[in-house]
Amino acid sequence: MSHTPMERIARATPAPMARKVRGLSDRAIAWIFVAPSIFLLLAVNIFPLIWTIRLSFTNYKVNRPNRDVEFIGLRNYERILTDPDVWATMQATAHFLIWTIVFQVLIGFTLAFLINKKFKGNDMWTTIIVFPMMLSPAVVGNFWTFLYQPQIGLFNYAIGFLTGADPSSFSMIGDVNLAPWAIVIADTWMWTPFVMLICLAGLRSIPDSIYEAAECDRASKWRQFWTITIPMALPFLMLAVLFRGIENFKMFDLVVQLTGGGPGNTTTLTSIDLKREAFEKWRTGYSSAYAVILFVTVFGLASIYVKALNKVKER
Amino acid sequence: MSFSVTEPSNRTKWFAGTAVVLYAIITLLPLMWIIATGFKSPADSISYPPKVVFEPTLEGYVNLFTQRTRMSEDDLAALPPAQTWYEEMVREQGQVISGPSRYGERFLNSVIIGFGSTILCMVLGTAAAYAFSRFRVPLKDDLLFFILSTRMMPPIAVAIPIFLMFRQLGLNDTHLGMILLYTAVNLSLSVWLLKGFIDEIPIEYEEAALIDGYTRFQAFYKVVLPQAATGIASTAIFCLIFAWNEYAFAVLLTSGTAQTAPPFIPTIIGVGGKDWPAVAAGATIFLVPVMVFTILLRKHLLRGITFGAVRK
Numbered sequence: 224m225s226h227t228p229m230e231r232i233a234r235a236t237p238a239p240m241a242r243k244v245r246g247l248s249d250r251a252i253a254w255i256f257v258a259p260s261i262f263l264l265l266a267v268n269i270f271p272l273i274w275t276i277r278l279s280f281t282n283y284k285v286n287r288p289n290r291d292v293e294f295i296g297l298r299n300y301e302r303i304l305t306d307p308d309v310w311a312t313m314q315a316t317a318h319f320l321i322w323t324i325v326f327q328v329l330i331g332f333t334l335a336f337l338i339n340k341k342f343k344g345n346d347m348w349t350t351i352i353v354f355p356m357m358l359s360p361a362v363v364g365n366f367w368t369f370l371y372q373p374q375i376g377l378f379n380y381a382i383g384f385l386t387g388a389d390p391s392s393f394s395m396i397g398d399v400n401l402a403p404w405a406i407v408i409a410d411t412w413m414w415t416p417f418v419m420l421i422c423l424a425g426l427r428s429i430p431d432s433i434y435e436a437a438e439c440d441r442a443s444k445w446r447q448f449w450t451i452t453i454p455m456a457l458p459f460l461m462l463a464v465l466f467r468g469i470e471n472f473k474m475f476d477l478v479v480q481l482t483g484g485g486p487g488n489t490t491t492l493t494s495i496d497l498k499r500e501a502f503e504k505w506r507t508g509y510s511s512a513y514a515v516i517l518f519v520t521v522f523g524l525a526s527i528y529v530k531a532l533n534k535v536k537e538r
Numbered sequence: 539m540s541f542s543v544t545e546p547s548n549r550t551k552w553f554a555g556t557a558v559v560l561y562a563i564i565t566l567l568p569l570m571w572i573i574a575t576g577f578k579s580p581a582d583s584i585s586y587p588p589k590v591v592f593e594p595t596l597e598g599y600v601n602l603f604t605q606r607t608r609m610s611e612d613d614l615a616a617l618p619p620a621q622t623w624y625e626e627m628v629r630e631q632g633q634v635i636s637g638p639s640r641y642g643e644r645f646l647n648s649v650i651i652g653f654g655s656t657i658l659c660m661v662l663g664t665a666a667a668y669a670f671s672r673f674r675v676p677l678k679d680d681l682l683f684f685i686l687s688t689r690m691m692p693p694i695a696v697a698i699p700i701f702l703m704f705r706q707l708g709l710n711d712t713h714l715g716m717i718l719l720y721t722a723v724n725l726s727l728s729v730w731l732l733k734g735f736i737d738e739i740p741i742e743y744e745e746a747a748l749i750d751g752y753t754r755f756q757a758f759y760k761v762v763l764p765q766a767a768t769g770i771a772s773t774a775i776f777c778l779i780f781a782w783n784e785y786a787f788a789v790l791l792t793s794g795t796a797q798t799a800p801p802f803i804p805t806i807i808g809v810g811g812k813d814w815p816a817v818a819a820g821a822t823i824f825l826v827p828v829m830v831f832t833i834l835l836r837k838h839l840l841r842g843i844t845f846g847a848v849r850k
Contacts, residue, residue: 249673249754250673252669252673252754252755253669253673253674253675255665256665256666256668256669257665257666257669257670257675259662259665259666260662260663260665260666260725260729261666263662263718263721263722263725264722264725264726266722267700267718267719267722267723268688268696268722268726270699270703271696271698271699271700271703272691272696272699274699274702274703275695275696275698275699278698278699285701285702330561334558334561337554337557337558338554338558340546340550340551340554340555341545341546341551342551342552342554342555342558343551343555344555345555345558346836348558348559348562349836350832350833350836351562351566352558352561352562352565353832353836353839354565354566354569354829354832355565355568355569356843357779357783357828357829357831357832358569358783358825358828358829359782359783359785359800359824359825359828360783360785361783361785361789361800361801361803361804362783362799362800362803362804362821362824362825363568363821363825365803365804365817365821366568366571366572366817366818366821367568369575369814369817369818370568370571374586375584375585375586375588376588377567377568377571377588380586380587380588390586412565412568415565416565417843420839420840420843421840421844421848424840424848431544434544435544438544459848462844462847462848466843466844469689469690472692473690473691473692473693473694475692475693475694475785475786476785476786476800480785480804493692494692494693494694494786497692497694497695498694498790501694501697501698502694502697502701502790507698507702510698511698511699513695514691514692514694514695514696514698515695517692517695518690518691518692518695521690521691522687522690525690
């Protein structure tokens with residue numbers, strides 16, 4: 224830094240003169256430029272976070288502002304972690320998380336692999352495939368309930384057409400066994416392009432020369448795929464999984480519009496449960512503790528995962 | 539074209555192309571269905587088997603923008619003749635228009651909040667990104683960590699204290715509150731993306747400008763900003779799409795005056811049962827602009843969705 228011409232001129236000029244020539248000092252400009260952003264982030268991100276942590280140790284309820292707020296220590300945390308309903312929502316979330324990732328990685332990677340064959344018009348088709356993930360999940364989720372209608376829904380009709388089953392004989396969002404799959408299908412439809420885009424970037428980053436060398440050594444295509452393509456695309460694939468994992472752990476809009484958490488509690492993901500506790504039962508202290516637990520969980524899992532990712536990258 | 543061992547054969551290309559196009563068609567079906575349903579009559583929309591060929595009508599769009607009440611045939615016959623084509627259309631269903639629906643308002647709210655937060659975010663974000671890119675600023679290295687950690691928090695969890703804070707400040711259900719909130723949510727991502735774009739502009743340009751007697755401000759304004767224009771534009775579109783699509787905060791923090799379209803569209807119901815053509819019409823008007831933006835954005839899509847972790 225210190226040997227750029229700019230810096231040399233700056234050092235050679237006496238301070239008062241420099242200010243006259245160049246206006247404010249760099250330091251002042253840096254602060255003027257950064258301060259408003261920092262302020263907003265502190266006010267809307269950091270401050271609420273600290274407030275949540277504080278509330279999580281109390282029995283505060285928003286709808287009863289006149290009640291004395293008591294500090295009850297870790298009792299909220301204890302209650303949440305011993306509640307079987309909370310563990311049930313965790314299980315529903317895990318089911319959703321694992322299967323969406325499995326499907327999205329398989330389909331997304333296959334698509335990226337095919338698009339990377341550079342057929343004519345592949346750019347245009349890539350853009351078209353990306354459409355679903357850019358749209359509002361709530362609006363789209365709401366419309367999927369229409370597609371899933373028994374009898375009149377397009378999805379049920381298509382399944383009936385392909386398997387010969389009666390389209391009105393099953394209800395994707397009304398059936399306890401099918402509802403968890405209904406949300407997996409809708410999410411996979413929406414977010415497969417995301418995994419595809421990242422995988423495509425990974426595949427395109429592999430230099431042709433490696434394949435040429437492998438070809439000279441008479442490695443089969445199959446072998447090239449497993450020893451070159453997969454290992455070199457792996458960091459990208461893992462990054463895609465990280466993003467999808469974080470996003471789907473906090474999934475709310477799509478699923479709440481699609482099933483509302485039902486039938487029963489079969490699709491009540493943690494975010495939906497949290498919304499009920501915080502904004503329907505108004506148990507503010509309890510739900511703050513819930514929020515902290517969720518945050519620590521994602522944060523912990525993501526940190527471990529990022530470490531693994533870095534190890535793969537180093538290889 | 540020269541022969542290359544890594545160039546796929548024509549047969550491979552043909553197979554790959556067919557498979558991808560097939561997938562694209564299947565994946566687009568739900569979207570096509572939304573657009574088509576918007577032009578169906580309510581009876582056509584719920585027919586079995588689902589109708590692919592139908593007589594298009596604007597009933598869904600008329601129902602979307604109006605509030606209607608049912609009337610008996612005698613009362614309808616007693617009314618003076620309909621003034622407009624849409625009034626006539628509503629009367630054919632045995633209803634009369636009683637006023638405009640709330641969709642227009644909600645859509646306008648989405649526009650105001652979306653553009654308001656995007657503009658604010660770009661003003662703050664570009665300045666901060668420039669400082670992060672060109673000066674030694676504390677917290678610089680923590681930025682990416684900060685972005686990721688704010689994104690790990692479920693929105694509902696953040697909404698609890700924000701709800702309390704907004705209630706104290708009188709910002710609940712106001713445009714200003716939503717603009718500030720969306721700006722803050724988008725800010726860390728935009729600073730990070732913009733920093734990446736500004737990092738790519740050679741520092742020599744500014745040095746030349748400074749030596750020519752520009753102040754730092756002038757150099758930023760006249761040299762860096764024009765160079766970063768495409769980067770700023772694509773970051774802005776990302777912010778706009780986020781604010782446009784956002785649902786969780788909107789449904790919890792707004793109810794009347796500042797409610798945006800995503801929480802509103804699912805609540806559209808017709809006279810007697812869910813009016814799917816109207817819902818589809820509302821969704822179409824809301825979703826199509828985003829598709830257009832996606833096409834504009836295609837070159838920078840990857841960078842935006844991965845927070846700059848992957849650049850093409």
